[in-house]
Amino acid sequence: MRFRTTLSVSVAAASALALLTGCGAADMTKQASPFANAGGARSMTLSVQSWVGAQSNVAVAKYLLEHKMGYRVDTVQVDEIPAWDALSQGRVDALLEDWSHPDQEKRYVHDKKTVSYAGGLGVTGHIGWFVPTYFAKQHPDITNWKNLNKYASQFRTAESGGKGQIMDGSPAYVTHDKALVKNLKLNYQVVFAGSEAAQITQIKQFAKEKKPFLTYWYTPQWLFKKVPMTEVKLPPYKEGCDTDAAKITCAYPKTPLRKFLNADFARSGGKGAAFLKKFQWTTEDQNEVSLMIAEQKLSPEEAAKKWVDAHPDQWKRWLP
Amino acid sequence: MTLTVPTRKPPTSAEGSDAPVFAVDGLWKVFGPKPGRVPADPALAALSPAELRAETGCTAAVRDVSFEVRKGEVFVVMGLSGSGKSTLVRCLTRLIEPTAGTIAIDGEDVRAMDRGRLRELRRHRAAMVFQHFGLLPHRTVLDNVAYGLEIQGMGRAERREKAAEVVAKVGLAGMEKRRPGQLSGGQRQRVGLARALAVDPEVLLFDEPFSALDPLIRRDMQDEVARLHSEEGRTMVFITHDLTEALKLGDRIALMRDGRVVQLGTPEEIVNSPADDYVREFVRDVPREQVVTCRTAMRPASLEEAGSGPAVRPEAPVAEAIEAVARAGEPARVMDHGTCMGVVDSDALLNVVAGTGTAAPAEREAEPTLVSAAPRPKAV
Amino acid sequence: MATITAPAARRALPGLLKSRPAAKLLTLAVAAVILVPLLDSRWGSGHWPHALTVSLTGPLGDASDWVMNNRDSHPLFLYFFGHISNAVVLCVRGVYLALLAMGWVGVTALGALVAWRVAGVRLAAGTAVAFLACGALGMWLPTMQTLALMVAAVLASVAVGVLLGLAAGLSDRLDRALRPVLDTMQVLPAFAYLLPVVLVFGIGVPAAVLATVVYAAPPMARLTALGLRGADPEVLEAVRSLGATPRQRLLTARIPLARKELLLGLNQTIMMALSMAVIASVIGAGGLGDRVYQALASVDVGAALAAGIPIVLLAIVLDRVTGAAGRAADNTGESRRTVWLLALAGTAVAAVAARLLGRAEWPAGATLNIAEPVNHAVNWMTAHLYSGVPVIGGTADWAAHFTTWMLDPLRDGLRALPWWSVLLIVAALAWLIGTWRTALTATLAMAAIGVLGVWDSSLDTLSQVLAAVAVTLVLGIATGIAAARSDRVDRMLRPVLDVFQTMPQFVYLIPVVALFGVGRAPAVVAAVVYALPAVVRITAQGLRQVDPAALESARSLGATGRQQLWQVQLPLARRSLLLAVNQGVVLVLAVVIIGGLVGAGALGYDVAFGLAQGDLATGLVAGAAIVCLGLMLDRVTQPTGRAKKGA
DSSP, X not given: OHHHHHHHHHHHHHHHHHHHHOSSOOOGGXXXXXXXXXTSSOEEEEEEOSSHHHHHHHHXXXXXXXXXXXXXXXXXXXXXXXXXXXXXXXXXXXXXEEOOOHHHIIIIIXXXXXXXXXXXXXXXXXXXXXXXXXXXXXXXGGGBGGGHHHHGGGGBOTTTTTSEEEEEOOTXXXXXXXXXXXXXXXXXXXXXXXSHHHHHHHHHHXXXXXXXXXXXXXXXXXXXXXXXXXXXXXXXXOTTTTSSGGGOOSOOOEEEEEEEEEHXXXXXXXXXXXXXXXXXXXXXXXXXXXXXXXXXXXXXXXXXXXXXXXXXXXXXTTOO | OOOXXXXXXXXXXXXXXXXXXXXXEEEEEEESSSTTHHHHOHHHHTSOHHHHHHHHSOEEEEEEEEEEEOTTOEEEEXXXXXXXXXXXXXXXXXXXXXXXXXXXXXXXXXXTOOHHHHHHIIIIIEEEEOTTOOOOTTSOHHHHHTHHHHHHTOOHHHHHHHHHHXXXXXXXXXXXXXXXXXXXXXXXXXXHHHHHHHTOOSEEEEESTTTXXXXXXXXXXXXXXXXXXXXXXXXXXXXXXXXXXXXXHOSEEEEEETTEEEEEEOHHHHHHSOSSHHHHHHHTTSOHHHHSBHHHHOBOOOHHHHHSSOEEOTTXXXXXXXXXXXXXXXXXXXXXXXXEEEEEOHHHHHHHHHTOOOOOOSOOSSOOOOOXXXXXXXXX | OHHHHHHHHHHHHHHHHHHHHHHHHHHHHHHHHHHHHHHHHHHOSSSSOGGGOOOOHHHHHHHHHHHHHHTXXXXXXXXXXXXXXXXXXXXXXXXXXXXXXXXXXXXXXXXXXXXXXXXXXXXXXXXXXXXXXXXXXTOHHHHHHHHHHHHHHXXXXXXXXXXXXXXXXXXHHHXXXXXXXXXXXXXXXXXXXXXXXXXXXXXXXXXXXXXXHHHHHHHHHHHHHHHHHHSOHHHHHHHHHTTOOHHHIIIIIIHHHTHHHHHHHHHHHHHHHHHHHHHXXXXXXXXXXXXXXXXXXXXXXXXXXXXXXXXXXXXHHXXXXXXXXXXXXXXXXXXXXXXXXXXXXXXXXXXXXHHHTTOOSOOTTOOOOOHHHHHHHHHHHHHHHSSOOTTTOOHHHHHHHHIIIIIHHHHHHHHHSOHHHHHHHHHHHHHHHSOHHHHHHHHHHHHHHHHXXXXXXXXXXXXXXXHHHHHHHHHHHHHXXXXXXXHXXXXXXXXHHHHHHHSOGGGGHHHHHHHHOSSHHHHHHHHHHHHHHHHHHHHHHHHHTSOHHHHHHHHHTTOOHHHIIIIIIHHHTHHHHHHHHHHHHHHHHHHHHXXXXXXXXXXXXXXXXXHHHTOHHHHHHHHHHHHHHHHHHHHHHOOSSOOOSOO
């Protein structure tokens, strides 16, 4: 009899759920964020990636959409690959800086057609290995990967043990460093900082003491303005040399960064979608905003406002 | 401690003691694995508790108990802890399911009742008062008292009105809005009593209701129960481990030990003619002059004795006669409606007080209903 | 009589105690002597043998692909998960719109009025101040988003928890089945819950809410069951004796009698939901957690703090208000309903008035920028403490020493142990402290880690946990003793502990990196900081609860303060100390995992990697290994008979 009570309660709960949601099919890939459109205004959700460059894109886009076009914009921090998924589901409407994910592109853009390409960002990205310029000046031959082993002892830290340390960043980033270290027979240990924040903090600490360090890094990046770094040349990139990730022995390619929109949003997103498609700027522009955010500690909104006030010609072209 | 025995109504033979409220026969409650085999097998049934446990892993809390509770009487079940008395009272309304035997209420077989009928029994015919009160801490006094009525499905206004009456009856008027946590122990038990009374049951079952209270309050509550009984004449089954309480309240007492009823009789019988050494040890310190009546202590009067001397009632305790005899310096006459039934002299009274030889009782007010299983009282 | 038998019993007891652990160890030793040569000859004695691992990469990858491809077409998703997801979105949105409609005035008024009714004037004022502070920090909207998410998650957690609790409270069989599951779920790091939910629901609010529900429902279920089972049996018997039906018994007696436990359950559920709401920002929860997460990406401790403070304030307010509701369970008057209606009316009036005055949204100018000064302070700290401090060395040097002298030897030592000896140690520890059942669970959990093929990274994580627990216990028990012995210290510590316990773990990851560099050391430090409050609290509480009579008799014999501590208080508080160890281990594990975000590597990094790269195979395997590790650590430190979680 006790069991009957429990049962009736759970049946009641289940039917309440059914009533609440309405019967029939519910496609959760077509559900927007619950916070969207809350203000009554036209609204959209932009995905932000964890690095500051991506924050700058979104900050400026958001500022313009809100102040010049009357939108209400929500931002959600999502890493790139999950962002693709979220984009496909319509949880977010746009991904403004994609560093090339062929698998995702194939699945969502070509197969499912739930995501559509929205033009280039105008910025070209490049990943590489960097040492601080003050160190490269003392030891010019470091810029060739073949000499890395010679300096391994100088890059040693507590974490890397007996080997030199090459510091990697966020797990979200594209990296082949472990394979590279192995395949190029380098006496180095890859240490994952775990997040860009941690990596930047560590780089700045090293720089403050003028210590040598070797790090995975990428351009465009505002940190170069604060800590000048010089790239270590890896064996040159050739088309297709990175297809087998385990056997890689070449450098990272130069990647034109691209924008992607949710397919439905791209079709029926009106002026907001049109604006995002036209949004395009340069590495310098992005770094300008990034520096304001990361170094001067302006809020993204303030930084965006400063940039927008200073470059009216630039953004007027983006307005539909 | 002195006993103030309330003037006890003589067990009501007029209202038909032939129709018992509860009739219990051969009742068993065995805890443990496969309990049914113990009452069924005479060899097992005869074992002592320790042997039974060793042999079967079972404990017999109630063993082969039979008794009848007559309408209007206070039936006390007394025994030390572990004697099975609390289990017994729970078996009456099947709060604990008996293992074997029969229970009848007003002739209806309790063990054969289905769920609904049993609920009916608990709702309307027998209500229980518990040792630790069993009140709902989140409800007010009034709502606690009305709880039984609420369970029955009575409307809010009606049950509250009824509950308020009962609350007043047990002397808690003005405390209706309090919660159990704000009451003293005695007050809480009054709430428990009121809750049981509110459903107007045929029988009230008390499970050691006052043993958690301190002595003074306990006496108050005993008086309260005695008062209620004399006012309403409701049948009561009263469980206690306190002999004084049993003697004070009980019309008849069943004395339990190790699950068996070792003696069943009026307080006077138990004190005066203990069935065995256990009972005798038990009643040793009872102030006998407070329990034994003059009717029991008297001897036939000689002619001259019947003519003079102070008079006492036959149901008066011996203590009363002692006072009279001491004052007058001569034997006291036991007078019933103007006729002299006998006399009590100082020798007889001393015998009562000392507990030495009792003169063969001249007359018994009722033959004790002796349980077949219980050992017969030995002649002393 | 007692005086005669007591000495004999006392003499017999140590002998018994001594022999039982000895017997257990002996049994294990015998088993080891037989098994080890076998295992050794077959699979060798180094790391976990490859032959005994099962690679799940393929199947998990396939599963994740299948989900991705079928999420918008398969009936399971359309008719089941879809509706759940939909209901969550609707619910969160409903609450969010309601909060927005009330405006900041309405929300603040409502919060204060509820707090006033439940807990009195002081808490009402505190609540109002807390809400205003959220606004003043410029966090009004994120706060409302987090609140909306919390309301939905807490409602669902309570519903699920109460249902499970009812089941476990009413049926012995279900109780036996559910209890170990619920116990275990409560010791698992929140991070481990994220991936499976993301796999099904994708990034976003529904996944965040559901992960929160999975995390926050167990305490509700446990306490509901506890309350139902703990009801005074005589009251229940009395109710039965009055002829109540089972339904009447449940509704009028059992549930009201369990009210205290239910409210405590609500309290714990809210606290856990709040901490999860922050961690769930990793999977798109939005709100305050997202602000913290975003601020961290730009190494902006100040901004992270600005978003962290509202979380702490919310946590403290919710904790105190629900706690007060639990304590006040008994004294409620007749006029309750009218007062509640008045409170609601007051809220409505305030909200409408604010609306009419055009002040529904938080005034833009009225925000306080705390980010800058905080960042200044942090910069100063890192600039002056990082290294080169005379004599004691800088924090970076400490971190390096700690890594080289403590973490490395520990990790390498663990890895150098033959795999079967690790299992043996685990079994021995768990058996000594618990029963053969706990030993078996712990050993199987550890073996499962090996089978999953993450033996090495798990030992890495384990070494960090062990180091952090050691530091935590030394600091925590010392501080706890100080707090127990001096009321002043206790009073000073209380608010600090409150703040540290409710501050989202994310917030202190970055200053820790700034001070200790990237690597395992900062993860250990963050873990110590996070676990310390609970350990301090449990220790202090345990010491304070030591029977005053025992202390008094010790004093009367002329024991010094030190003697009292060592000979009376600490031995008598043994249970609390064991509980402190257990809690310390559980909390440390939770942060060491998150430490993957600051270079601690190992399992935490794998989970983060799985989330970031959508590589569910890596992430899920690491998540499962974390679950096993948590299970193992809990069982190895679990004193028999578990006490409630959270001090």
